[in-house]
Amino acid sequence: MIEGVVIKKLVKHCDDRGFFAELVRDDEPELLSKFGQASWSMSYPGVIKAFHYHDKQDDLWFFPSGNAQVVLYDLRKGSPTYKKTEVYYMGEENPIMLLIPKGVAHGYRVLGERPATIIYFTTESYNLQSPDEHRLDWDDPEIGFDWETKYR
Template sequence: MIDGVMVKQLKVLPDERGRLMEILREDDEIYMRFGQVYLTTGYPGVVKAWHYHKIQFDHFCVVKGMMKVVLYDSREGSPTKGEVNEFFLGEHRPIVLRIPPLVYHGFKTISGEEAFLINVSTQTYKYDAPDEFRVPPHDNDIPYDWARKDG
């Protein structure tokens, strides 16, 4: 796994009224600090990638549908430089995925319906100076192909 990435397995507690799932608590090992919480979605088959942050850690949790989240470590001096990690997040795999600064990340919705991703970031978004740096999803130096891998 890429250095600095963490995964927290979530517990879904169902009863006759519905379900409860805690996502992130301040006493979790994975928790760092609160910046903001936001929701982003993806339509089936759509890739939203690649970007990274210089300061911010992200904590991704897909609460509806399924997404493939991919990370790429291009950090100079990192013991995992050049590594690519794939994670499948969503209704069938409830986890929180912590993504450290300077690690490229993106996602593709792999469910047949729109997927909903909640991110708890460690920084607030600064509209006048965003901590967000992007490269195109397909035409770049990242050694990853977003095509489905049948087999």
């Protein structure tokens, strides 16, 4: 596992009315060391939103609807997992929270035939005058990730 990445499996409490699940709590500092901002986004089937990384903020991702292939790549030179790539499958089929530490490039591809919705929390608020966001191409040769579905 990439150094500093944290996964929280969500527990759904179901009954005849529906379900309830906690996403993040203030007594889970391993998930969100401080609150900066909460955001909500939707992407259409097949869309790839990749890659970007941050110098100052951690991201905590959750896909409440749809499904996504999430790819992480460790850019932190001092990290024991430097240049390691990991893939997570998140969404309705695997409801987890994924903490992405600063310095780890991240992106996702929407899987299936329905849009995917992501809700994410950050440790810093977005600063329009000085965005903490660095972009890499979705097909960056250093990362070398193959986004094609493997038919097995």
